[in-house]
Amino acid sequence: MVLPRWVWDYIRIVMENGSYAEVRGWLRDAVAPRHSIRPSVSEATSPCPTKRDAYLRRVAKASISSSDSLTFGRLVHEVFLAPLRLSFTSLSELDSLFNKVIGDYGELGARYKGALYEVFMKSVGLALQAREEGVPISVEPLIPGALIGFSDFIRPDLIVGFIPVEVVSSPPSGDDSSMGRKDLAVAAYALAVEAWVGHPIDIGIVLHITVNGGAKFVWRVIKVDDALRRTVLDLRDTVARIIEHGDDPGVAGNCPRSCPFYGVCHG
Numbered sequence: 001m002v003l004p005r006w007v008w009d010y011i012r013i014v015m016e017n018g019s020y021a022e023v024r025g026w027l028r029d030a031v032a033p034r035h036s037i038r039p040s041v042s043e044a045t046s047p048c049p050t051k052r053d054a055y056l057r058r059v060a061k062a063s064i065s066s067s068d069s070l071t072f073g074r075l076v077h078e079v080f081l082a083p084l085r086l087s088f089t090s091l092s093e094l095d096s097l098f099n100k101v102i103g104d105y106g107e108l109g110a111r112y113k114g115a116l117y118e119v120f121m122k123s124v125g126l127a128l129q130a131r132e133e134g135v136p137i138s139v140e141p142l143i144p145g146a147l148i149g150f151s152d153f154i155r156p157d158l159i160v161g162f163i164p165v166e167v168v169s170s171p172p173s174g175d176d177s178s179m180g181r182k183d184l185a186v187a188a189y190a191l192a193v194e195a196w197v198g199h200p201i202d203i204g205i206v207l208h209i210t211v212n213g214g215a216k217f218v219w220r221v222i223k224v225d226d227a228l229r230r231t232v233l234d235l236r237d238t239v240a241r242i243i244e245h246g247d248d249p250g251v252a253g254n255c256p257r258s259c260p261f262y263g264v265c266h267g
């Protein structure tokens with residue numbers, strides 16, 4: 001079923017209280033962008049408080065340095081998504097699949113091999129349950145984003161049924177802004193699916209995967225309410241305005257050290 005049983009139960013309880021979202025993806029006036037530039041979801045929901053990262057990347061054409069934390073995040077994503085992405089036919093295929101995924105990341109993959117294997121096997125379990133129960137899963141599906149003023153295509157990590165799922169390699173109790181960012185990304189995906197298929201999406205999921213001291217999964221059910229919807233659409237317009245006018249919004253006062261532009265903004 002991909003999502004644990006208690007998550008489905010929790011979703012049912014949340015939905016029993018009704019849905020009051022008025023900003024729906026299929027309502028042209030509600031989602032109409034104010035600028036012609038259409039940012040990506042990651043640009044609109046980036047951790048940069050002033051969105052200077054969009055200015056640096058799209059206007060100043062600054063090059064970024066890949067950090068260990070970004071690479072590690074990609075590795076955790078790949079390890080989790082690999083069993084869901086492939087329709088493996090025998091369990092013996094799994095070990096070679098795992099070794100291939102972590103092998104692409106060299107020393108980083110080898111260093112965390114034990115914990116990553118736990119992540120992988122948890123994902124295998126979820127994939128087998130989903131297969132058994134016939135739950136439709138799309139891994140990194142391409143969803144049209146232009147209908148809601150985002151880039152041509154946007155790509156959530158997973159769509160389970162109609163529920164967008166985002167995977168993040170940090171704990172929920174860590175960086176609050178990081179938590180909020182993924183909630184906003186889920187709202188953007190919900191709006192895009194609504195615009196695409198005309199079906200209301202009131203729930204999204206953020207899955208936090210951590211590997212320190214063993215693999216740990218924390219599932220958060222996000223109610224995609226109007227506040228989240230309006231905020232992500234406002235961020236879309238903020239980023240679009242910066243790119244369209246070429247205005248440097250300035251260095252933020254509280255930059256995360258993990259920002260790939262940290263060296264550019266802080267010398």
Ligand code: SF4
Pocket residue numbers: 047048049050051052053056250251252254255256259260261262263265266
């Ligand atoms: S260093 Fe700060 S201001 Fe510069 S892009 Fe990163 S978060 Fe934004």
